[in-house]
Amino acid sequence: MTPGVTPGASPDGGGRRRPPDGPAGAALPDDAETAERELAAGTAPTASLAPGGRRISWQKWTCMPAFLAAALLATWLWFRGARLDSIAHQAVDHGKVWLALRQHVQLTAISTVFVLVIAIPLGIALTRPWLRRATPVAMAFANLGQAVPALGLLVLLVIWLGIGARSAIVGMVVYAVLPVLANTLAGLRGIDPTLTEAARGIGMSPMGVLSKVELPLAVPLILAGVRTALVLNVGTATLATFGGGGGLGDLISAGIITQRMPVLILGSVLTVALALLVEWLASLAELLLRPRGLEVAT
Amino acid sequence: MSFWEYVGSRHAQLLTDTFQHASAVFQCMVIATVLGVVLAVATYRSEWAGALATMTTATILTIPSLAMIGLLIPVVGLGVAPTVVALTLYGLLPVVRNAIVGLRGVDPALVDAAKGIGMSRTARLFRVELPLAWPPILTGIRVATQMLMGIAAIAAFASGPGLGNEIFRGIASLGSANALNQVLSGTLGIVVLALLFDAAYVLIGRLTIPRGIRA
Numbered sequence: 001m002t003p004g005v006t007p008g009a010s011p012d013g014g015g016r017r018r019p020p021d022g023p024a025g026a027a028l029p030d031d032a033e034t035a036e037r038e039l040a041a042g043t044a045p046t047a048s049l050a051p052g053g054r055r056i057s058w059q060k061w062t063c064m065p066a067f068l069a070a071a072l073l074a075t076w077l078w079f080r081g082a083r084l085d086s087i088a089h090q091a092v093d094h095g096k097v098w099l100a101l102r103q104h105v106q107l108t109a110i111s112t113v114f115v116l117v118i119a120i121p122l123g124i125a126l127t128r129p130w131l132r133r134a135t136p137v138a139m140a141f142a143n144l145g146q147a148v149p150a151l152g153l154l155v156l157l158v159i160w161l162g163i164g165a166r167s168a169i170v171g172m173v174v175y176a177v178l179p180v181l182a183n184t185l186a187g188l189r190g191i192d193p194t195l196t197e198a199a200r201g202i203g204m205s206p207m208g209v210l211s212k213v214e215l216p217l218a219v220p221l222i223l224a225g226v227r228t229a230l231v232l233n234v235g236t237a238t239l240a241t242f243g244g245g246g247g248l249g250d251l252i253s254a255g256i257i258t259q260r261m262p263v264l265i266l267g268s269v270l271t272v273a274l275a276l277l278v279e280w281l282a283s284l285a286e287l288l289l290r291p292r293g294l295e296v297a298t
Numbered sequence: 299m300s301f302w303e304y305v306g307s308r309h310a311q312l313l314t315d316t317f318q319h320a321s322a323v324f325q326c327m328v329i330a331t332v333l334g335v336v337l338a339v340a341t342y343r344s345e346w347a348g349a350l351a352t353m354t355t356a357t358i359l360t361i362p363s364l365a366m367i368g369l370l371i372p373v374v375g376l377g378v379a380p381t382v383v384a385l386t387l388y389g390l391l392p393v394v395r396n397a398i399v400g401l402r403g404v405d406p407a408l409v410d411a412a413k414g415i416g417m418s419r420t421a422r423l424f425r426v427e428l429p430l431a432w433p434p435i436l437t438g439i440r441v442a443t444q445m446l447m448g449i450a451a452i453a454a455f456a457s458g459p460g461l462g463n464e465i466f467r468g469i470a471s472l473g474s475a476n477a478l479n480q481v482l483s484g485t486l487g488i489v490v491l492a493l494l495f496d497a498a499y500v501l502i503g504r505l506t507i508p509r510g511i512r513a
Binding site: 144146147148150152153155156158159163231234235236237238239242248249252253255256261264265267268269271272275276279 | 485493
């Protein structure tokens with residue numbers, strides 16, 4: 001495995017709503033590496049700049065929520081009309097749907113916080129001069145970790161730590177830390193060395209360079225990491241049900257096991273809507289929180 | 299029973315599951331590659347069509363795989379069908395995106411030169427543009443395959459084929475002596491498969507990337 005890593009989420013030509021491809025962008029073959037690097041270098045700095053800069057078109061603002069609202073409304077109307085037998089009732093009665101939704105949001109939020117608290121400082125530490133030699137090792141480890149299926153990881157942790165939301169959260173954090181770490185590393189290493197050298201040259205301390213130059217330049221990247229973590233975690237949280245961790249996966253698995261299509265569809269539609277909503281909010285935040293100084297395309 | 303004893307006693311079952319897992323991922327990846335490249339070729343010339351293709355496939359990728367399978371079951375039923383559809387859909391995005399980026403990255407002067415020596419539109423596409431765009435496409439395929447390995451495991455919940463069945467057997471017997479062995483063998487099997495596929499792609503890259511554009 002080559003330690004080469006593209007900033008998985010950041011190089012991206014057109015589409016603004018990018019996938020959670022932190023795990024995706026990881027490994028590159030030797031041959032394609034340079035080509036890919038060039039592609040990444042070519043697109044990364046201006047990646048999320050639409051032709052109009054930060055001006056987000058109103059379609060961008062309203063399209064996704066409108067679509068989600070319509071889909072949810074349609075599902076709700078259909079679900080109200082669907083005939084539910086006692087088994088289906090048992091799966092959705094007594095506020096179980098709200099409970100599942102709340103659990104899902106909690107699982108996602110908690111694991112995302114942990115992922116960011118672990119991955120971003122670790123990424124910063126690994127790019128400091130005294131630890132820089134450890135970076136290839138960390139990268140190789142991260143690449144290897146991508147090969148572990150989320151489901152297997154989660155269930156192994158459940159066997160180890162016991163059933164419940166705690167092991168689900170640990171599994172989600174372990175699973176999402178690697179892609180976010182890989183993105184952070186790739187981004188911090190992608191900062192133009194002449195900028196940091198210039199900062200050193202005017203007499204800034206290493207801490208000053210980090211806090212006044214490198215971190216501000218890395219903000220878009222950190223925001224991309226937040227989004228990657230959120231989107232990954234919304235998805236992995238559906239698997240928490242297999243370890244008794246709750247979440248919307250409960251509805252889906254109940255629907256599949258009992259063969260009650262209304263329950264299955266309700267669970268699936270809610271999960272999809274939540275995932276798309278989270279992604280939409282995160283990409284919006286990514287655009288709005290970007291420092292203005294970085295907007296000018298060079 | 300230790301892990302190796304377990305693997306020894308169940309090797310027939312494990313091999314079948316491993317083979318089915320690999321074959322499901324491989325076949326879906328072939329479909330996804332063909333579809334993805336066709337989609338990219340059809341859209342890369344137009345700014346908005348390319349953006350639309352990337353955005354649509356990106357949206358699909360955002361959907362959690364369990365929910366996607368849940369939505370497919372009422373339409374195509376349980377078993378192999380939802381697995382194949384879900385795997386193919388998820389495999390599309392990295393291929394489409396990388397193919398569009400790769401095709402757009404081809405130096406226009408080269409295409410002009412090809413036109414100048416009298417190559418037809420199709421010949422230009424197959425003999426100039428696609429070979430030049432192949433390295434990023436192959437990267438996309440690699441990335442997609444690794445992702446599909448994990449998604450195929452989840453698809454076993456809808457009675458799909460593969461090593462996910464081993465993991466779900468372990469979940470069903472949680473607390474019993476063999477639960478850990480089952481989950482571990484399923485998980486490690488997938489890791490090994492993912493690494494083998496990755497190695498195969500490196501080899502394919504060496505064999506298929508034209509000598510002239512190698513780094």
